[in-house]
């Protein structure tokens with residue numbers, strides 16, 4: 049996802065980037081991309097500063113926190129970043145600070161690389177607690193049945209005394225507020 053600053057002849061340009069999944073180097077336990085990444089941008093050139101506003105579109109594979117099924121999640125994330133030419137006059141620490149506070153990137157030899165910015169934005173766009181559907185019923189805490197697929201028979205069922213120990217264990221794990229008497 050590279051852009052040659054010299055290709056922007058006027059003060060504004062619309063550029064669309066398409067990058068294959070492999071360009072982002074996500075490890076499997078980090079994130080699984082399901083589609084190539086498209087970034088639609090509007091680029092403004094102000095002297096040697098380049099302001100990029102854009103929208104990132106892709107799809108990731110997530111695991112529902114309620115039912116544990118995998119589902120495709122579409123990302124459509126807006127971002128804005130300013131690129132300045134890298135200068136050896138700027139102290140490295142200063143550069144890090146600016147980067148964190150203001151979404152500033154630096155480019156060398158006239159080449160802007162958007163890959164890192166886009167990668168970070170994709171990670172930020174992923175929900176902390178993914179849910180496959182607002183109405184997801186989750187798993188039965190007793191038998192583990194996915195309640196979106198069918199009902200189980202646990203509700204209102206008297207527990208066989210032989211299973212009460214197990215019941216106790218399950219309850220402790222999933223419902224810490226409820227207590228079952230131990231034998």
Ligand SMILES: [Zn+2]
Nearest residue numbers: 112115180184
């Ligand atoms: Zn679910």
Ligand SMILES: [Zn+2]
Nearest residue numbers: 188191200202
């Ligand atoms: Zn059940």
